[in-house]
Amino acid sequence: MVADVSVVVRYRKAVTYGVHALLAALETAKVEHDLRLGTTPEETAEHINASEADRVLVLWSFYSPDAEAMAAELATVKALSGGRGLHIAGGVHATAEPQQVIDAGWDLAGIGEGESTIIALVRALQEDQPLTTVPGLAIKDADGVALRTRPAPQLPLDTFPSFLGRKGPIEITRGCRYTCRFCQTPFMFGGQFRHRSVASVREHVRGMVDRGLRDIRFITPTSLSYGSPGPDPDLGAVEELLAGVKEELPPHGRVFFGSFPSEVRPEHVTPEAMRLLKRYVANDNLIIGAQSGSDKVLAASGRGHDTSPVRDAVRIAVEHGFRPNVDFIFGMPGEDEADQAASIRLAADLADLGARIHTHTFMPLPGTPWRDAEPAFIPLTTMRELDRLAQRGDAYGHWRKQAEHSARLAETAKAYPRRARRRRTG
Template sequence: MVDLVLILRYRKAVTYGFHVLLGALEEHETRTSYEVVFAESASSATAAVREALPRARRVLVLWSFYSPDAAALAEEVNAIKAAAPGALHVAGGVHASAEPVQTLDAGWDVAAVGEGEPTLLRLVDAGGDPVGVPGLAYRDDTGAVVRTGKPERLPLGTFRGFSLRWQKYNAIEITRGCVYACRFCGTPFMFSARFRHRPVDDVRWHVDRMRERGLRDVRFITPTAMSYGSDDESPNLAAVEELLASCKEGIGPDGRVFFGSFPSEIRPEHVSVEALHLVRKYCHNDNIIVGAQSGSQRVLDAAKRGHGVEEIRRAVRLGVAEGFRINVDMIFGMPGESAEEAAASLGLARELADLGARIHAHTFMPLPGTPWRDAPPGDVDPDMITEVDRLSQRGALYGHWQKQRDHAARLADAAKAYPRPGRSRTLLRLDPPT
């Protein structure tokens, strides 16, 4: 009999979190005998639980998801529990970290709060018993919520960024945390409002392993690409060049390096001729993503973006002049956004599209774990929708902004059901100036 079976509810939409957990696990020495099973559907997860229970002392089903997926996956976890009782279902990721009680009430048995690598290793050492393992929340026999405290926060290079043993690869996380602490983003509030960077030699180790296995494309996960190596708001181009040069050398002449494109972006004020020349010199992407978010200076200030509207225009002009295709992230329906400010965002979108940029449109979602968690959902009036559709029809705008309107409404309803003490709309600065 094996001590522990870990069943990963493995979805293509969310794989990175599992890959880094497996990367940490494969190096970890433990007395616990365990197996890892990948379940790519609800039915395969149900079958895996049924198969594992007779031969394992404990079975854990691990879940990772973002807030917009929480409601649908809650239905799934409860269906699996009804069809195959006996396993312990553990939810991780940004939603579980931000809303552990809501997660437990939705049907999961345990919520992992914070960074998952040290928590999983301690949980494996404990044979899957959550009692006393830091970084967890669960209910005891009386129904009271037990919180086991914060997990240890370690340097980013402590654990591998993907798994060799299970052959699960992904973009390499080079920075965790973010000093900017934008009010709509969960990253700085889950990982702290400071940067932790993976050292260049550690990134190179990952690139070398990729090349050995025939992988040829190197991409990066970072909240702000040009902040690599920096401790503050100033870009460190020397550190960026050292990183990119090493990665280009490591992946070899047949490989490709992508930087400042999906799944990362460049802040507008960090776009400079020097920065773009580094991308051109070492990388293969002909496009970059610029995070703009709004065409209203007041909304940008309220969101604590740390840059202005003019810097957005300047970034797009520079990028186009240097021969890049520019994708600009914009969020419509931000908290407290007036009709005039919404029109300013739409006007900026048109202006940037005329320069040759493509607008990646989003609808504001009040995400758990952010200062704007209790804000009303993003709303786009019919006239705005018509204008956005026109941009889309000419190929100048793309994104899932319409679907995000529905997600935003569900998140707002969930937030009302789980109010945070001591929060008010006044504190959130939701109302536009009079």
């Protein structure tokens, strides 16, 4: 006998892209389930209580800075629903810190890419199979230790759509060969690029046009790397992608590429690349990752470039009609006041050239090589300079809030040392 399964999602704007991919995987695999979206903890609990299914699976996804707040929400939902439901946390934080997630009250942690895991998990619940048969999970044992099942496979990106019947950016690349020590992406999705085919992207666009949508955006860790296996852009592949998308769009359709929610690397900003983009894209800005004005800090972070291509990228982008939004991270491990002063100088120079500076504070994110690294102190002199840039209209960002997150993450890392026990099931 097959059990009825209700899937309740704690649906939050911050993680809709990943949630849409999971739900699309379930639909594509034709896994029967009742779906309910809870936009608040109270609504999530109401959906759990209202479900008449035999089993209720509650999906949560969040980034590391949100983990503490989501744990509080979980406690609220459990209290309001009488403890009913099997709660699973997924995403980059759960992948990196399954023991912490289990200790915080979730029944399961999803580890790695979730499409194969969610399909196998719902089927296991329907067929009353042991959850230990589901790949990509951490399950609490009798001692409270998070036991891991076998890893979930990393499949070609065309295997599942980015979404079905929903809007959002199309994921065109997963994984990243640039293993920056502060970034979670390559350590969750792998250190190689996996690109969605142009045919799959065009299929997404056709569906979006059929639903009356006209703006197309993309998810990728580095836009101009599309189609390339290595460090050098393949502009032919990029043009094939953009031209194919334009062919699927109506005359009033628009393509946004290299702007939110993705970016370009500074060394990829060349006159040839900018001329290509101008032929196809509607965005008048580009997001460029500089991260620091110190060559020492860039080298230590594994960024893969120094400061020299950053100025060139801004000049070239501006010359071709784009306004660069340039990311800087302050407080990276080993950074001193001289490094911060170099970043401030470079940021001011770029602003004079026509860029806007997007300021960030380093966070020791779980799953990264710098998870246990001590954030550098940001003195008052640096803070004042950042405030001065913002007051001039040359900088923006939530670096102060990120500094609070950084302190909490550093404390959590101490409470959960990397050497903590890991055991596999079976």
